[in-house]
Amino acid sequence: MPKTIGLICGSLREKSYNRIIAQSLTDMSDSVQFRWIEIKELPLFNEDLEVGGDPVVVTSFKSSIQEVDGIIIVSPEYNSGIPGALKNALDWASRPSKSSVLSRKPVGLIGATPGGLGTAFAQMQIRQILEAMQVHVLPFQKMLISQVHEKIDSDQKVLTDEKTKRYLQRYLQQFIHWIDHTPVID
Ligand SMILES: Cc1cc2nc3c(=O)[nH]c(=O)nc-3n(C[C@H](O)[C@H](O)[C@H](O)COP(=O)(O)O)c2cc1C
Structure with missing residues (x-):
């Protein structure tokens, strides 16, 4: 069975640059499958909502995480920090704290911005x-x-910059290797 990598985009914007970058990964390896894990419909995290059992959308979100071998998060930066929607999703995924679906999961981080510091x-x-x-x-x-806006064809929604493609390809290969080599610590 080929490995499956989940893709989480930290931007909810329809024409998100980060989503285009994440999409570009899906053409970069024949040895893995990709699956989008969406965060847009998750309610704001509230412990009261957990009392009667997770909302259906949360259960489905957590199952998606459980089913993949690793996750790559591709996210913008807001005000020098993590976008609220992504933090909200991670808070949901972190529960229950001792046995969450994220615990021990291999995760890669990618970020894109029109700015100069790359998130x-x-x-x-x-x-x-x-x-x-x-x-x-x-x-x-x-x-x-x-400067991601200069590296993408926004109309076609594709990454065009060859150097960035090569960096992403290398990162993806390293991540696939990481999935097989994460330390086993209990
Ligand atoms: C509320 C807000 C705060 C932002 N803060 C930063 C920032 O701290 N650093 C940065 O590089 N870009 C910042 N930006 C610009 C984003 O990088 C830009 O909007 C980017 O296109 C968002 O990613 P997306 O295209 O995937 O939606 C900010 C944008 C917004 C809306």
Whole structure:
């Protein structure tokens, strides 16, 4: 069975650059399958909503995470930090805290911005948040895409910059390797 990688986009924007970047990954390897994991319909996290059992949309979101071998999050940066919709999704996925679907899951981080710093601040925050959830984030590697609007054909919704394609391909190969080599710690 080929491995399956879930794709989470941290932007809800219809013409999101980050979604275009995530989509470009799906053409970059024949050895894995990709599955979108959507966060748009999740309610705002509230412990009261958990009392009678998770809402259906949350159950389905958590199942999607459970079913994939790893997840790549492709996210913008808002105000030097993680977008609220993504944080909300991660909070849902982190429950129950001792046995969450995210615990020990291999996760990769990619971010794109029209700005110059490639979402570096957001990625630092996301990494820290995932660490608290005992997620196996791909170590050492950073995939920061700056001036993304110059690297994409927005009408065709495709990544056109060859250098960025090569970086993404390399990152994806490293992530696939990481799925097989995450440490087993209990
Ligand atoms: C509320 C808000 C805050 C933003 N803050 C940052 C920021 O701190 N750093 C940055 O590089 N871009 C920032 N941006 C610009 C986003 O990178 C830009 O809107 C980008 O296109 C969003 O990603 P998307 O195309 O995937 O939706 C901000 C945008 C918004 C709407």
